[in-house]
Amino acid sequence: MKKIALCLGVALVFSSVAFANGPKWDYEGKNSPQNWGKISKDFDTCSLGKSQSPVNITNFTETKMPYKIIFSYKAFPKLEVDDGRTIRVEYNKDAYVSIDGHRYYLTQFHFHSPAENLLKNKQYPLEMHLVHQDKDGHLLVVAIWFKEGKDNKILDPVWKAMPQKVGEKIKVSNVDLGKLIPKKLDFFHYDGSLTTPPCTEGVSWFILKEPLEVSKDQIKKIQQTLKESNNRPVQPLNNRKVELYIQQ
Ligand SMILES: [Zn+2]
Incomplete structure (x- = not known):
């Protein structure tokens, strides 16, 4: 009886590891971004999707901010x-962004270096993705570009607690994200996808126009820490339009 229980325990651990890892994908080698769509049926959208992220913002329409963003x-x-692919800081859905009163809860933020979305071919050295989800599962990403400059004190606790081994989890608490977000909120907006497999579409992107400093x-x-660049190359805009929302 003991033996059976042990076997079952091993099997459970094994399957949970396999589930956590999922099909292997990477930024280099045979599982690099151009092959993501071929790695698994679940990743089809990475190659077949027509509204993929990131993008190179070359043309955009300037318009007055149509929403009340809090x-x-x-x-x-x-x-x-x-x-193993990014440094991620996890939230308990207590933080949120409200768009015209509709709440999207912050699930996590993470980093890409160099940046994934480009502005007129310009690539910043770092991009932060704040991933939000509403109660129906709709995704909204607030992206922040960073340029080289002053030490970023608000992100300092994230840098101090940065795990140095894949799979390592470290307690971090004193990150005052509210202070990171500037008062002037001009955003580029477009409809895109997750930039990692399964490249799910229907993601609403809000990219802060002005980069912050690190x-x-x-x-x-x-x-x-990342050891390799973790940016997916830019994807075709197809018939999508990018808007620049200017806060009045
Ligand atoms: Zn990301």
């Missing part, structure tokens, strides 16, 4: 994780 980022995160040392540390 950031409520008072909650603190719990864990910082190195998942120091050269901060860029160096995250690049050393």
Whole structure:
């Protein structure tokens, strides 16, 4: 009886590991972005989708901000994780962004270096993705570009707790995200996808127009931690339009 229980335990651990890892995908080698669509049937959208992210913003229409956007980022995160492809900071859905009163709860933020979305071919050294979900599962990503400049004190706790081993989870709490978001909120907006498999579409993108700053040392540390560039190449816009929402 003991033996059976042990076998069952091993099988459960095994399947949960397999589930957590899913089909293998990467940024280099045979499982790199141009092959994501071929790795698994579940990743079909990566090659067949017509509204993929990231994009190179070359043309855009400027318009007055059509929504009332309120950031409520008072909650603190719990864990910082190195998942082997990015550094991710997880939230308990206590923080949210409200768009015309509709709440999208922050599930996590993570980083890409160099940036994934480009502005007129310009690539910033770092891009942060704040991933939100509403109660019906609709996804909204707020993206922030970073240029090299002053040390970013608000992100300092994230850098100090940065895991250095894949799978490592470290407690992080004192990240005051509310202070990271600037008062002037001009956004590029377009409809896109997740930039990682399964490349799910229907994601509403809001990219802060003005980059924030991080120091050269901060860029160096995250690049050393990531070990390889983790940016998906830009995808065709097809018939999508990018809008620049200007806050009045
Ligand atoms: Zn991302």
